[in-house]
Amino acid sequence: MSRLLKQVVYGLFYLIILAGLVFGAYSLFFKPAPSCTDGKQNQGEQGIDCGGLCARTCTRADIGPIEISGEPQIFHPTASGISVLAKIQNPNSDYGAGRFSYTFKFYDSQDNLIQEVPGESFAYASEIKYLAEFNLSFSGFEQARRAELIIENPEWISSDSFKLPRAALQSAQTSKSDRGTLQVEGRFINNDxxxxxxVVVIALFYSQYGQTAGVSKNEIDNVPPGDSRTFSVIHPAISNIDVSRTAVFLYAKR
Structure with a gap:
């Protein structure tokens, strides 16, 4: 072997060793550790940044978006604010949305955007539920003629891991005061x-003709297992109301 060839071989040998040392040092001291947000399927994950050690469940490609039933309804319960009601449905029987963000957008008669009101909620597998905001007051609310609901960023969870809690309505009675103020009083129990x-309690009020005439809500915090709680939901006077038609819904998350 010529002297020049030996120099080339030895040079390549030392270059390989040096490259190995550099790569080893990088992997040991500088390369980021695998995580659930690195955009790679590693550390035993079932998919990219999901399953395995990661909290996020891997979801199927055919999972459907949360559906919105019609256009949200706007109500004018007082002179100082408006209320809005929307009906949604999770079409997926195997997945619930542990969390999603939503935005109510309000428009005037010329379809100009007046205000956006953000919120967060959840939806169990195959659940049909209402989203409501009561007596919102913002600049220009008097001109609101139409509302739009936008739902974004659902965090899908297997229905086996996100089950509907066993909260049951025990009683609900709607009364009307001499001044017409509506009050729904009732009781529910946590059977979980x-x-x-x-626990969010939503009350829908209906006219004598069966049309939705108003919405109000209340929230009760920290309900232990087996505990029975009373609730009260208030709404200003509504003309031509039929108190016997009032519907009450409970929405609770574990």
Whole structure:
């Protein structure tokens, strides 16, 4: 072997060793550790940044978006604010949305955007539910003629891991005061094995002709297992109301 060839071989040998040392040092001291947000399927994950050690469940490609039933309804319960009601449905029987963000957008008669009101909620597998905001007051609310609901960023969870809590309505009675103020009084029970951190009670009021005439809500926090709680939902006077048609809904998250 010529002297020049030996120099080339030895040079390549030392270059390989040096490259190995550099790569090893990078991997040991500088390369980011695998995580659930690195955009790679590693550390035993079932998909990219999901499953395995990651909290986020891997979802199927055919999972459907949360559906909105018609256009949100706007009500004018007082002279100082408006209320809005929307009906949604999770079409997926195997997945619930542990959390999603939503925005109510309000428009005037010329379809100009007046205000956006953000919120957060959840939806169990195959659940049909209402989203409502009561007596909102913002600049220009008097001109609101139309509302739009936008739902974004649902965090899908297997229905086996996100089950509907067993909260049951025990009673509900609607009364009307001499001044016409409506009050829904009732009781519900937590039949589940865990404390419910928050229970939302929504009351829908209907006219004598069966049309939705108003909405109001209340929230009860920290309901232990087996506990029965009373609730009260108030709404200003509504003309031509039929108190016997009032519908009450409970929405709770474990």
């Amino acid at each position: 094995s865990v404390t419910l951190p928050n």
